[in-house]
Amino acid sequence: MKILILYVTVHGATADCAHRLAAALGENAEVCELKYFFGDLSQYDCIIAGAPVYAGSIPKDMRTYCRENRDTLEKKPFAVFFSCLSEDKNTIQEYLRHNFPGGLAEHAFACDSFGGAFYFTKLNSLERAFDRTLAKAYAKASKTKAPDGTADFVVISGERITAFADRVKKAVKLPA
DSSP states (O other): OOOEEEOOOOOHHHHHHHHHHHHHHHHTEEEEEEEGGGSSGGOSSSEEEEEOOBBBOOOHHHHHHHHHHHHHHSSSOEEEEEEEOOOHHHHHHHHHHHHHOOHHHHHSSEEEEEEEOOOOGSOOOOHHHHHHHHHHHHHHHTTOOOOOOOOOOOOOOOHHHHHHHHHHHHHHHHOO
């Protein structure tokens, strides 16, 4: 059983999520950033797509890739994870429907958000100011300590990654 975790990342949170998911899935999982993937999807038994969400949308390259490879992806077990701060199941399902072609969104057997990160140490001053506002709003809503805007603010959920990995294992009949 070969599982491909194909992801796009902007500042690194999705890459972190993808590698944590691969570790939870074990030796059957291969991780590859979309811009470096030149393989054949038909060689894999299950495909997992991962992407960050910004203002409700994922990066265009993942949307385009999934649209162009929709026929192949719909013939295999397919799942999606997002690196974003949304935890609401309805919002996450809306991200799925908004960003993936209709039939493919409906074909996904699993979809969840693993949380996200603000890597303030990697951002320019404009990004840092904008993201500091978002991170403070998230911290207030989730009753966590507000970030200072200089240290990285990471809220990736190992618990959600493990639960997602368990759903994948069950769907593709891997030992738990």
